[in-house]
Amino acid sequence: MRGVILHGPGNITVEDRDDPVIIEPTDVIIRVAATCVCGSDLWPYRGIQKFPADAPMGHEYVGVVTELGSEVSTLSVGDFVVGSFMASDNTCEICRSGYQSRCVNVHPMGAIGTQATFARIPLADGTLVATPSQPTEAQIPALLAASDVLGTGWFAAIAAQAGPGKTVAVVGDGAVGLLGILAARHLGAERIIAMSRHADRQELARRFGATDIVEERGDAGITRIKELTDGLGAQSVIEAVGTDESMKQAIGATRPGGHIGFVGVNHGVEIDGRGLFAATVHLHGGPAPVRQYLPELIDLIMSGAIDPGPVFDLTLPLEQAAEAYAAMDQRRATKVLLTV
Amino acid sequence: MRGVILHGPGNITVEDRDDPVIIEPTDVIIRVAATCVCGSDLWPYRGIQKFPADAPMGHEYVGVVTELGSEVSTLSVGDFVVGSFMASDNTCEICRSGYQSRCVNVHPMGAIGTQATFARIPLADGTLVATPSQPTEAQIPALLAASDVLGTGWFAAIAAQAGPGKTVAVVGDGAVGLLGILAARHLGAERIIAMSRHADRQELARRFGATDIVEERGDAGITRIKELTDGLGAQSVIEAVGTDESMKQAIGATRPGGHIGFVGVNHGVEIDGRGLFAATVHLHGGPAPVRQYLPELIDLIMSGAIDPGPVFDLTLPLEQAAEAYAAMDQRRATKVLLTV
Numbered sequence: 001m002r003g004v005i006l007h008g009p010g011n012i013t014v015e016d017r018d019d020p021v022i023i024e025p026t027d028v029i030i031r032v033a034a035t036c037v038c039g040s041d042l043w044p045y046r047g048i049q050k051f052p053a054d055a056p057m058g059h060e061y062v063g064v065v066t067e068l069g070s071e072v073s074t075l076s077v078g079d080f081v082v083g084s085f086m087a088s089d090n091t092c093e094i095c096r097s098g099y100q101s102r103c104v105n106v107h108p109m110g111a112i113g114t115q116a117t118f119a120r121i122p123l124a125d126g127t128l129v130a131t132p133s134q135p136t137e138a139q140i141p142a143l144l145a146a147s148d149v150l151g152t153g154w155f156a157a158i159a160a161q162a163g164p165g166k167t168v169a170v171v172g173d174g175a176v177g178l179l180g181i182l183a184a185r186h187l188g189a190e191r192i193i194a195m196s197r198h199a200d201r202q203e204l205a206r207r208f209g210a211t212d213i214v215e216e217r218g219d220a221g222i223t224r225i226k227e228l229t230d231g232l233g234a235q236s237v238i239e240a241v242g243t244d245e246s247m248k249q250a251i252g253a254t255r256p257g258g259h260i261g262f263v264g265v266n267h268g269v270e271i272d273g274r275g276l277f278a279a280t281v282h283l284h285g286g287p288a289p290v291r292q293y294l295p296e297l298i299d300l301i302m303s304g305a306i307d308p309g310p311v312f313d314l315t316l317p318l319e320q321a322a323e324a325y326a327a328m329d330q331r332r333a334t335k336v337l338l339t340v
Numbered sequence: 341m342r343g344v345i346l347h348g349p350g351n352i353t354v355e356d357r358d359d360p361v362i363i364e365p366t367d368v369i370i371r372v373a374a375t376c377v378c379g380s381d382l383w384p385y386r387g388i389q390k391f392p393a394d395a396p397m398g399h400e401y402v403g404v405v406t407e408l409g410s411e412v413s414t415l416s417v418g419d420f421v422v423g424s425f426m427a428s429d430n431t432c433e434i435c436r437s438g439y440q441s442r443c444v445n446v447h448p449m450g451a452i453g454t455q456a457t458f459a460r461i462p463l464a465d466g467t468l469v470a471t472p473s474q475p476t477e478a479q480i481p482a483l484l485a486a487s488d489v490l491g492t493g494w495f496a497a498i499a500a501q502a503g504p505g506k507t508v509a510v511v512g513d514g515a516v517g518l519l520g521i522l523a524a525r526h527l528g529a530e531r532i533i534a535m536s537r538h539a540d541r542q543e544l545a546r547r548f549g550a551t552d553i554v555e556e557r558g559d560a561g562i563t564r565i566k567e568l569t570d571g572l573g574a575q576s577v578i579e580a581v582g583t584d585e586s587m588k589q590a591i592g593a594t595r596p597g598g599h600i601g602f603v604g605v606n607h608g609v610e611i612d613g614r615g616l617f618a619a620t621v622h623l624h625g626g627p628a629p630v631r632q633y634l635p636e637l638i639d640l641i642m643s644g645a646i647d648p649g650p651v652f653d654l655t656l657p658l659e660q661a662a663e664a665y666a667a668m669d670q671r672r673a674t675k676v677l678l679t680v
Contacts, residue, residue: 093572094596102596102620104572232433232444247613256434256442256626266613273587273609277602280442280626286596286617 003116004057004321009047010329012322017056020112020120025071028124030063030081032340034144035115036312037324038085039174040265045325048267056113057321059085060147062140063119063340065128072124079130082298083121084290085109085148090126100126100291115321117340129294131302139301141309141337145179146297149335150308151290152263153179153240154297157187159261159284160236164188169225170210171250172240173201175311175335176263178208180238182308185209186300189236193228195221195249201334204310218245222252233258239285242266256280263288312337343456344397344661349387350669352662357396360452360460365411368464370403370421372680374484375455376652377664378425379514379675380605385665388607396453397661399425400487402480403459403680405468412464419470422638423461424630425449425488430466440466440631455661457680469634471642479641481649481677485519486637489675490648491630492603493519493580494637497527499601499624500576504528509565510550511590512580513541515651515675516603518548520578522648525549526640529576533568535561535589541674544650558585562592573598579625582606596620603628652677 003017020029035058043049065079075081088095088103095103107122121127135143142150153176162168162184170177170184173196184192185208193212194205202213216224226233233255239246242264250260251271262285276283300306314333316324324336343357360369375398383389405419415421428435428443435443447462461467475483482490493516502508502524510517510524513536524532525548533552534545542553556564566573573595579586582604590600591611602625616623640646654673656664664676 093570097597099597099620230433242613242617244613257437257439257629262617266617269613269617271611271613271616273582273584273606273611276611276623277582277606277609277626280439282622282624283616284622286620289597 001117002318003113004318006044006051006055006057010045012045012325014319014321017116020118022067022069023120024122025069026123026125027069028065028072028075028121028128029067030061030119030121031066032061032063032114032117032119034062034140034340035338036060036144037328037336037338038148039176041325042329043265043267045329056116058113058115059108059110060144061109061114061119062143062147066118069124074125075128075130080134081128081130082143082146082294083128084151084294086287087122087127088291089123090291095126098292099289101287101289115318115338117318127291129298131298135302138309141312142301142307143298144337145308145311146294146301148290149175149311150179150297151293152176152288154183154293155288155290156180156238156240156261156263156285157183159259160238161259162187162189162236165190166235167191167193167229168236168238169193169195169234169253170238170240171195171246171253172264173198173205174240177238177240178204178311178334179308180240181205181210182208182306184236186306193225193234207310218249221249225253229255235259240264242269244269247271251276251279251281254279254281258282259284261285311335315339341457342658343453344658346384346391346395346397350385352385352665354659354661357456360458362407362409363460364462365409366463366465367409368405368412368415368461368468369407370401370459370461371406372401372403372454372457372459374402374480374680375678376400376484377668377676377678378488379516381665382669383605383607385669396456398453398455399449400484401449401454401459402484402487406458409464414465415468415470420474421468421470422483422486422634423468424491424634426627427462427467428631429463430631435466438632439629441627441629455658455678457658467631469638471638475642478649481652482641482647483638484677485648485651486634486641488630489515489651490519490637491633492516492628494523494633495628495630496520496578496580496601496603496625497523499599500578501599502527502529502576505530506575507531507533507569508576508578509533509535509574509593510578510580511535511586511593512604513538513545514580517578517580518544518651518674519648520580521545521550522548522646524576526646533565533574547650558589561589565593569595575599580604582609584609587611591616591619591621594619594621598622599624601625651675655679
């Protein structure tokens with residue numbers, strides 16, 4: 001098969017890789033229908049995060065089951081499936097409490113590398129959710145988004161307790177922040193403030209449900225959010241960047257008793273305990289338990305109730321993965337879909 | 341009147357101070373019946389936290405109303421009252437959301453100094469709750485505890501979502517940690533693990549409802565908590581110290597998706613964002629909105645349902661405040677009540 005490999009910072013190739021095979025009886029093999037590049041893939045691409053030599057890349061995927069392990073009982077060959085970036089058994093106590101991304105038997109899909117023509121999916125019964133019918137071409141991007149960015153934005157909005165009567169501020173206008181806006185709107189938030197200074201992303205933010213745009217950052221951004229909220233700060237804040245500055249901005253923009261959902265993979269974040277104590281906010285985040293939301297998200301997408309697909313603003317064939325990474329790195333694209 | 345003054349680290353005196361007078365029409369004056377020394381009073385006493393020159397001390401109090409401002413409508417002279425360490429209007433949007441300690445018009449009582457024979461209480465209608473009848477001598481320590489340490493332990497237990505079916509770990513065996521145990525028991529927690537290495541505090545922890553004692557600290561303490569919880573960590577953790585080590589211990593002892601209530605006034609705490617992201621816990625804390633809980637706590641105390649009074653293990657007259665501070669500083673006492 002063909003697959004994407006990171007050899008060193010900025011050095012992406014598409015190469016022949018061994019076809020995946022069933023290793024555990026709970027595995028399935030899928031033919032990948034679409035995959036994509038994640039903001040978190042840029043950390044190793046930029047050399048900011050360590051990675052193994054000749055690392056297979058990618059953890060987002062939708063596709064069709066081609067082979068079943070002997071213990072797989074809920075799936076059939078030919079099923080169109082969506083799975084999370086974390087494979088999980090969905091039966092352990094942590095999974096049952098809704099935190100499948102921290103399953104006691106978790107397999108990070110990034111170690112397998114789903115930017116490829118085929119992929120082995122561990123713990124398939126727990127990990128994959130089949131669509132009720134074969135999706136249309138137009139539904140595939142939306143289902144692919146559910147695999148990570150939509151599910152992550154959904155978790156962030158729920159962790160921030162976005163809902164009716166609430167003002168939600170969203171720090172970060174990348175794919176996750178934008179889909180956090182979509183999630184907050186679906187959850188019934190009254191007002192959604194997107195913090196963005198890029199015209200194209202502002203437009204998408206409004207399309208997904210943002211009611212206000214704040215271009216200021218840092219302390220000026222916090223001041224602006226307070227001005228828009230009677231001096232109190234937002235009840236709900238989504239942090240979807242993962243830097244020290246974005247976390248400070250999120251904490252500062254939240255009113256006492258408010259909730260922050262943080263889902264940006266943290267790099268260099270140090271939270272001052274005294275400041276957090278004084279802020280009196282709720283802070284919850286981490287790798288999103290996307291699996292928890294997949295049945296609902298698939299229903300909403302297949303019924304047309306939501307369409308996160310437009311978060312992909314560039315589509316390229318898998319063979320052009322190097323250009324996909326470069327486009328996201330240089331912010332020429334928000335999120336690149338790779339057709340397989 | 342007489343009042344406690346901190347002149348410099350370790351230098352506590354009891355002196356004549358001007359009698360308090362009504363300044364705002366929403367003030368009342370109370371004759372203090374009992375006050376006490378807080379763990380947080382030890383930070384300036386030890387010179388670790390800055391304080392004003394000749395600082396009046398104390399923020400916990402119960403007493404009898406002796407004088408009413410012209411706009412006070414819910415209280416009468418002679419009422420026995422309990423108030424929080426933060427005076428609040430109890431009408432602003434933040435108060436109404438349950439965060440009276442962050443009232444937009446908040447007055448920290450520590451700036452007034454309630455280790456004294458009389459005290460001015462700002463925003464009296466919002467701040468004070470009168471007992472339904474005059475308390476007995478035996479009830480006064482319990483009501484005094486409600487003013488801060490009980491209310492703070494209560495908030496910590498609620499922030500940690502202690503409740504039926506939950507295992508609660510309590511980091512810190514000071515007065516707040518001990519009353520966090522009492523709160524967790526009242527909230528119906530199934531198992532309560534006190535982290536303590538002092539025999540006298542272990543005994544009080546068991547009396548308040550602890551089912552298990554863990555003497556190990558740091559990584560060894562985390563390992564022990566995991567051993568007691570099927571390798572997963574506790575669902576609910578109370579952090580009642582406020583140091584970097586105690587916060588790390590709390591985060592490490594919490595299972596994915598679990599809740600930490602942190603109420604130790606933070607000193608030198610830096611939370612590593614990446615570690616918090618990986619932990620996937622809920623973190624909530626700050627100055628406890630004690631006022632929210634006062635009506636319920638007073639009912640529970642006056643009816644005999646709970647008795648936090650034993651948290652005071654030394655009682656001294658106000659004139660011996662210097663010895664009270666020394667006893668707590670040297671850990672000869674957990675919490676000292678000052679009779680007035």
